[in-house]
Amino acid sequence: MVNSTTDRRTFIRAVVVTLSGAFLLVAGAADKIFRFFFGPRLSRQDESKLMKARLQRLKEAETQRALDLERQESDYILVAALSQLSPSEGKYFIDYEMRPALAFLGSDGLPNLLSAKCTHLGCTVGNIAEEGKILCPCHISYFDIKSGQPNLGSPAKLPLPHVAWVLKNRSGEIVAMRTSDGETHGTTSGAALNDCDVYISKSEVQSLS
Amino acid sequence: MRSPILSFLATRVPLDKLGVRSMMEHKSVPVHSLSWGYYTGGLTMLFLVIQIATGLLLLFYYQPTVTDANLSVEYITNNVSTGALLRNMHTWSSSAMVLFALIHLLATFAMKAFDKPRELTWLSGVCLLIVTFAFAFTGYLLPWNQLAVNATKVVFQAIDAVGQYLPGSLAQLPHFLRETFQGEAALGQSTLSRFYALHVVILPFALTAILAFHLIAVQLHGMSQGVDKPSERTEKFVPIFFLKDLSVWTSAFLILAVVSLTVPFDSFLSFPLLRPYNALQATPPGIKPEWYFYFLYYPLELLPFWLVLLGTFVAVSLLVLAPWIFRSTSRRTLQVMALCASAYLFTITVFGQQIYDLLKKQ
Amino acid sequence: MCHTNSSGPTGDGPGQIGGLSTQDLERLSKARAAMEPGQEVDSPILNEFGNRIIRSMGRKEFLQLISTPERLAPALGNKSDLDGDGIPDAVEYLDGTDPLNKSHGDPLWLFLVNVNRYKEHIVLLVVACALLNWGLSSLMLWFSSQSNADNEEHKDGSLNQP
Numbered sequence: 001m002v003n004s005t006t007d008r009r010t011f012i013r014a015v016v017v018t019l020s021g022a023f024l025l026v027a028g029a030a031d032k033i034f035r036f037f038f039g040p041r042l043s044r045q046d047e048s049k050l051m052k053a054r055l056q057r058l059k060e061a062e063t064q065r066a067l068d069l070e071r072q073e074s075d076y077i078l079v080a081a082l083s084q085l086s087p088s089e090g091k092y093f094i095d096y097e098m099r100p101a102l103a104f105l106g107s108d109g110l111p112n113l114l115s116a117k118c119t120h121l122g123c124t125v126g127n128i129a130e131e132g133k134i135l136c137p138c139h140i141s142y143f144d145i146k147s148g149q150p151n152l153g154s155p156a157k158l159p160l161p162h163v164a165w166v167l168k169n170r171s172g173e174i175v176a177m178r179t180s181d182g183e184t185h186g187t188t189s190g191a192a193l194n195d196c197d198v199y200i201s202k203s204e205v206q207s208l209s
Numbered sequence: 210m211r212s213p214i215l216s217f218l219a220t221r222v223p224l225d226k227l228g229v230r231s232m233m234e235h236k237s238v239p240v241h242s243l244s245w246g247y248y249t250g251g252l253t254m255l256f257l258v259i260q261i262a263t264g265l266l267l268l269f270y271y272q273p274t275v276t277d278a279n280l281s282v283e284y285i286t287n288n289v290s291t292g293a294l295l296r297n298m299h300t301w302s303s304s305a306m307v308l309f310a311l312i313h314l315l316a317t318f319a320m321k322a323f324d325k326p327r328e329l330t331w332l333s334g335v336c337l338l339i340v341t342f343a344f345a346f347t348g349y350l351l352p353w354n355q356l357a358v359n360a361t362k363v364v365f366q367a368i369d370a371v372g373q374y375l376p377g378s379l380a381q382l383p384h385f386l387r388e389t390f391q392g393e394a395a396l397g398q399s400t401l402s403r404f405y406a407l408h409v410v411i412l413p414f415a416l417t418a419i420l421a422f423h424l425i426a427v428q429l430h431g432m433s434q435g436v437d438k439p440s441e442r443t444e445k446f447v448p449i450f451f452l453k454d455l456s457v458w459t460s461a462f463l464i465l466a467v468v469s470l471t472v473p474f475d476s477f478l479s480f481p482l483l484r485p486y487n488a489l490q491a492t493p494p495g496i497k498p499e500w501y502f503y504f505l506y507y508p509l510e511l512l513p514f515w516l517v518l519l520g521t522f523v524a525v526s527l528l529v530l531a532p533w534i535f536r537s538t539s540r541r542t543l544q545v546m547a548l549c550a551s552a553y554l555f556t557i558t559v560f561g562q563q564i565y566d567l568l569k570k571q
Numbered sequence: 572m573c574h575t576n577s578s579g580p581t582g583d584g585p586g587q588i589g590g591l592s593t594q595d596l597e598r599l600s601k602a603r604a605a606m607e608p609g610q611e612v613d614s615p616i617l618n619e620f621g622n623r624i625i626r627s628m629g630r631k632e633f634l635q636l637i638s639t640p641e642r643l644a645p646a647l648g649n650k651s652d653l654d655g656d657g658i659p660d661a662v663e664y665l666d667g668t669d670p671l672n673k674s675h676g677d678p679l680w681l682f683l684v685n686v687n688r689y690k691e692h693i694v695l696l697v698v699a700c701a702l703l704n705w706g707l708s709s710l711m712l713w714f715s716s717q718s719n720a721d722n723e724e725h726k727d728g729s730l731n732q733p
Contacts, residue, residue, distance in 0.1 A: 011713050018706030024699035028692070035290035036266065042288060050288075053280055057485065061276040064488060098395050100488070123359060123492040136492075155510070286674060293674060448715040452708045459704040467693055471685035473674035480669035 071096050076166060076199040079103050085111055085198065090127035090134065090145070092116065096202060100124045101163050102134070103198060104145050110176070110188055111198045113163035114148050120156035167196040177201075221329045223429050236428075236446035241436045246316030247450070248457050250427070253313050255458045256306035257416075259465065260344075263299040264409070271351070273405040275398045278353035279485040298469040303345060305465060307501040310341050311554065318531065319547035320435035321540050327433060328532035330426040333419050335528050340416050342501075347408040349499060353401065356482035359496045361404075362396055367509065374515055395488075437540050504554050507561040511568055572664070573621030591615055606631045619653055620660060620670045627651070640665060657684030 042050065070077060071094075079093045080103055090102035099117045102125070106112035116125045118136040125136045125143060133142040133151070141154035148159035164180040175196055176186030187193070238247055270289055272281040285292035314334065317323065323331035350361045365387050372383040392399025434440070444450055475483055481493035498506050508517045527534065535543060557564070591599060595615040602614035602622075608629040612622045624633060628646055636643040647661040653670055658680050660670040669675040686693065 007713070007717075010709060014706050014709035014713055016706075017702050018710060021699050021702030021704075021706055024695060024702065028695055028699065032291045036292070036295075037269070038290075040288040040290065046288070050280075050284070053283075054277070057276045057280055060487060094488075098488070123363075123496065297674075448711045452711060455707060456704055459700050463697060463700050466696060467686075470689050470692070471682045472678050473676075473681060475672075476668065476675050476678045476681055479667065480672060480675050483669075483672075483675070 067094050068098065071098065071202075075202045076168070077202075079111070079113070079165070079198040079200060082111065082167065082193060082196045082198055088129050090116075090129065092127060093200075095163055095200060102127055102145075104129065106146070108188070109193070110178070110184065111165050111167070112145060113165050113198070113200070114143075114145065114160045115163060116160070118156055119150070119158040119160060120154075125160065163200060166199045166201045167193065168199055170195050170197075220326045222426065223326075236431055237443040238432045238446055238450040239435055239440040240442040240444060241440040243316065243320055243435050246313075246320055246435065247432060248454065249309055249313035249316050251454050252457065252461055253306055253309040254420075255461055256302045256309060256465075257420075259302045259462070260299065260306060261413075263295050263302065266295050267299060268409065273351070273401055275353060275401055275486075278351060278401060282352045282354075293473070294469055297472075297474055298465065300474040301469050302465060303348065304474075304499070304501065305461075307341055307345055310338050311501075314338055314528075315547045315551055317433075318550075319540070319544045320433060321535070321538075321543050322433035322435065323532040324433070324536070325532070327426070327430050330423060330430065331532055332529065333423040333426065336419050337416065337423060340412060340419065344408065344412050344416070345499060345501065347404040347412065350401065350404045351408065353486050354483050355486050355493050356478060356496060358396060358486040359492050360498050361400070363496065364498070365391060365396070370514055371518060374518060500558055503558045503561045507557050507565055510565060572667075572670070573617055573624065575616055575618050575621075603630065605629060608632070618671060620664075623651060623653060623660070656681060657688070 077093075077096070080091050082105075085091060085103055085105035087105045087107070090104045093101055093103060095101045095115065099115060102114055102116045104112045104114075116127070117123075118125050118141060120136065120141055123136050125134050127134065129145050132146060133144055135142055136156065141156035142151040143149065143156070143160050144151075148162060150156040150159065162178075162180060162182060165178050166174055167176040167186070169175050169192070174186065175192055176184065176188050178184045238244070267285065270281055270285045270292065272278060282296070285296055287293070289295075317331070317334065346361075346364070350357045368383050368387045370383075372380045375382060388394070390400070390403060392403050432446075479493070479495050482495060484493075497503075505517070505521070508520065598613055598615050602612045602617070602625060605612050605625055606629050608627060610626065610629070612625045614622055614625070617625070624647065627648070628636075632646065633643075636646055644661040644665045647664065649659040649661060651660045652658065653660055654673045654675075656673045656676050658666075658668070658676040662680075663670040663676060666677050668677060
């Protein structure tokens, strides 16, 4: 008789404690769970901040999709005006395979275009050339912008490939060009270069592949 | 006469032992110096349950497109009620799940729990570990920030690099494999969609199926002895061991909840890495995989690629074939091996960067 | 850290000088003229943190201190905390963590701040878990003692039968 009373008491106590623990958990979390499913109602200011951010991301995507389409359709793609190029700060552009590349001004006054996709693991190489070398920040490889070669002992073993270019003047005539094996043709100095723009060309890519 | 395959299966999967009654009444847990190992599997499962719960909730707000993925993660963190906590819990718990899966593997190895008749239990466990790593890898890309996309690129590049060691036309295989997972020529929307599908549908199915087999197998064979001299003391699984398990789970959940509430996982990373991915910008410095891939990452940085590849191949083969290779190895030796493996994993995970700096400076 | 565009102010992307509209350029030149502290600054190439710096110290003092972060940080003072994570902007600037992200900062500092912030939640959670754990354990023990008693009765019964 005594035994079964203590038994019952143990049982009731256990149930009460369990229920109160569960109640505490549920009561603490209920409003948060409800608000989670109900969704946030933002203030006007926060809402417009969010919308701006959304629009911004869409614009970035638009830029990229436009680049995609341009590479699909055009035979030449503008990199920059020759006068905009600098020997120490590269201009990023996107090559025909949608990989990042860099445009520098070479010591000969002609463009020097090379891939910015690190030959080690594919990170994008930085665009500031210190003493003629650009840095891949991922695993610290320095590349010589003239030869594309990585420095000794760097994780990257292969040079950054050079990208072929075409110089066209304002009336659209080809003034000079360099093929991907490094040969330069056409007028490479003088006043003819003054108003030229630097392009990359699709035929050069196709002849390679 | 039964065919050898049938009798093999009958010993490994003795279905007649299945039943609540046998679990309630007969299942017992040996008590010895390695008894803590029996808790590790349960803990891994606790973190899996937390992953499922938090993951399902995150699904309500996450958007798997390249334009909105990162923004939706930001929205979850900044605007959704308890969103920051849920996301942080998902991240912390993923780390905890990988950690305890690894400890569980090492503990079961040291206890020779793969010995006959538990070979299939062990094999399913190895598969579960691989699936867990696949979960971690696919989930890593989903926030679509600089770190996520660039780290995934690095792994893809490493897969590509395997090709040069394969003979003949097989050399192209890793390349095709990479492009298949990538879905297009460069890492983009197709990759994100594929990883999303893998992370939230395909891998969960695979995990559930293998885990069901794993748990049934554990149930059928009971707890393994774990030590060479069978321990005299045992405790009943229900209720004694289960009660202890319950307390361990409660404590683990409490620790996880407090940590997720107070320490954002992201604060261990440098913040330019957390910016939305932009293909047209330079990669920020410091791209590294998550800590549980360090054991593979630092060797890749320091040693020749073929050596790491060979090492990985040997390690995976050892894991898969362990029940047959180590059939007559004593538990003493297995413990020493597990200790060595733990020492390696611990050192490379905690001091990897220092070792890297030390070796690279010379 | 202070610029709208994470690649810095030069370039023609969004938030960079090359991509600004005429109105933006007006805001930019106004911000550039803010040499003394306390002026309203809303530069299109600076983020909230960058604007706050110029507003609080003016461009003149800022340009003097820019090359020495250890002197710039105390000059910013410890009052401003734009992301509300409990770590002042100046400290985040020195630590190299994001002053505009609530989930980014020195982990230990964040831990202490958040433990303090959520102490009631944590205490209640611990109590709830302890109650649940204790309650479920006693329930289970009770059930198993009941079923043991049942079994023993059955055994007794079978023994007593002739």
